[in-house]
Amino acid sequence: MRKSTQRSFTWRSITQSRLFFPLVALSLILLFDFIFIPGFFSIENRGGNLHGSLIDIFRNGSTVMLLAIGMTLVIATGGVDLSVGATMAIAASVAGILMNPSALRNEVFFVTDPTYTFQPLWVVIVSALLISILCGAWNGVLVAYMRIQPMVATLILMISGRGIAQLITNGLRVQITYKPYAFIGQGWIILPFSLYIVAFLFILTWFLTRKTAIGMFIESVGINFRSSYFSGIDEKKIKLLVYTFCGFCAGIAGLVASSNVRTSDASNIGLTTELDAILAVVIGGTAMSGGRFSLLASMIGALVMQAITQSMYAIGVPAFALQAIKAVVVIFVILLFSEQVRNFVQRISTRKKEV
């Protein structure tokens, strides 16, 4: 009797872990892949670098993972940032135009020299990131100091951002041929280079939130901003910080995405990725109303999103049908997270105890 209680207790503590349901979702999708897609798990060694479908999930998922890091913090404060996709486009446009300014002369100039760039790489990257930080700060000011609803405030940049990006590139698609820049999204050091960027940003953010007081303040503000204010927490500064940081993450994601397709396409880069990022965070178990967050769970959430896409492609779902199919799967995954289903799982575990 005692034994079974104990087992049930550990089972319960597992099911109550933040990582449990995201991992269940990911495992279910991977299980599906294992059964239906031959060779999905095979990893091949090409000249010291690892390739394969599994690696691709990580590589293609890196943009959403980057976005999800910033989005987790924003959602934890009880807000949301709809403008990350547009910010990606702005960052990509800035980077593109600094490497290949021909669009400004209103000509589509095909650079063929892979060593040509208008500005050195560090200027390109720093400028793009600074602009995206500025975009984030703009959202932060609107939300924290102007007290505009986060959804409305970030909607402004979501809509205008792509216009701004088009202005920067003069309405043209900018070709990027500069080789070193391509390494960001396409390079490989055993694993895809973009994964190292994700890992770096993840660790940086983890330290920033969990080894300083910022993480606790973010959660506190998200749970009860009045109590936080009375306790001396500057709720406005915290909000400004998370939106700014979210912009920064979006900037990095923009660089990775544009490097990946070798173009700065202002109207397509990062299109609808804000929704993927939000979903990733939600799958990771952070409540849209704010509060407790887990960066790791959001990362798994992002992988769930990418694994869905990847699997759909692998079993031959045509690109135009992808969104619809994806929606169905997402509904299923989200159902896993509903209170009802969770209670059901927990009830099963209690029933076991009684038997």
Place this chain on the structure above:
Amino acid sequence: MSLSLPNPNHIYSSRQARMSESDQIILAMEGINKAFPGVQALDDVSLTLKKGEILCLVGENGAGKSTLMKILTGVDKPDSGKITLDGKEIQAKSPQHAQSLGISTVYQEVNLCINLSVAENILLGREPYKLGRIDWAKMNKLASAALHDLLGVDIDVTKPLGSYTVAIQQMVAITRALYIESAKILILDEPTSSLDVNETEQLFKVMRKLKNEGVGIIFITHFLGQVYDVSDRITVLRNGKLVGTYETSAITRVSLISKMIGRNLAEFDEMSKTKLESSKHIRQEALLQARGYGLTGAIQPFDLDLHVGEVVGLAGLLGSGRTEMASILFGSDKADSGSISMNGSLVLDYSPLGSIKRGVALCPEDRKAAGIVDDLTVRENIVLAMQANMGWFKYLSLPEQYEYAEKYIKLLNIATPSADQPVKNLSGGNQQKVILARWLAINPQILILDEPTRGIDVGTKAEIQKLVLSLAEEGKACIFISSELEEVLRTSHRIVVLREREKVAEYSGEVDENTIIHAFAGSEA
């Protein structure tokens, strides 16, 4: 006013029929058990309620009163036990279900929609319809008639509930609960904690009226005076266990208190001694000086000096400006006239953080909305202000956090299974202690306590009052606000009386209750 049904008076008449069967048990709860993670909230608790009876449910914080009522009203499910209503075994699945069974509840914290009108709040879900649409005129008439007839309150029912005071909101909540034709049982969970004397008396009148009509009333309160005023029997709980049920006329106040807390309360008698002792420590240096300090619409400009080692009590009726005074002194609201100086230097940064840096702390009145951060753990709640004071990057390490948390859990006797328990799982009084711990942790020079004892049991009240006096002895200054005048008198060296958002009088030394009540009323001259 000629209104068609359901006029509240009609409701009463239908209840008259049930009167004759008084002394008959209407509700029996037997062997109720309920465990929460880490806590046995209820351990084999039983309770009976007769028709036409007012039963008081008393006990310290965490005794299990609220949990027992939550089980009765279907908010929580018991692990085991039997509930019989009118001879039939029931198990309420939800508050709605409980209501349909005839169990109505008014909760401790007002759970209404403050952005809806008073009328909407009373009749939500029972709106009168005309031609498929809500008949607003009738709805407003019904609501104001109900308020008038049941409680004798006359207010504009079309205004949003949020524009009224907490006391009125409480009245509306009670009206809503009473406005159910089939109510057999009415549960009042701390309904009087934000009501003044007249309002309370009015509520008692209503309760007696309902009692005579055969309704069984379970009344939860921390005010022992009210227990004796209104109840027929008393059920005492302690630490989730049933201590016993007593006829109110057969138990003295002292023995009731000792049953509630399981020890004798000589502490209360010692209190005045302690106070006298501690007044020797007051020094003449003014720690805080406010001059012409005020905020338009909230509190008239006032002068106030606070000395080292002194406890100043703010007394006044509800809405007299006590809370407003506290919040501009703390800086959570910004004053628009006058100035304050601390330790002789003028204060420039009026904000909670600025106050914390100066060593001023405020335990706000509204524990739920402005005090606790409910999803955070006890530990995080305790270190929150200290960490805010230290800034974003100077992080208290986890071992340090645990050290502080454990220290205050022990010091204040916070009943929690561990420091990692989310604070929302704690009882009200223990949540209050957690907030106190949060402020003690920053080692404040001035501690402003706005209603720190509201909804808290006697034992904890005494603990908090003693704590305040001992802080004063250590050279700190306290501002103590409470609706219970007796408590203010017992704890404060000096008393500031507020009336209609204005400081009207100040008394030091020994004052009797009468003087202050006259000052409340404005007849001290």
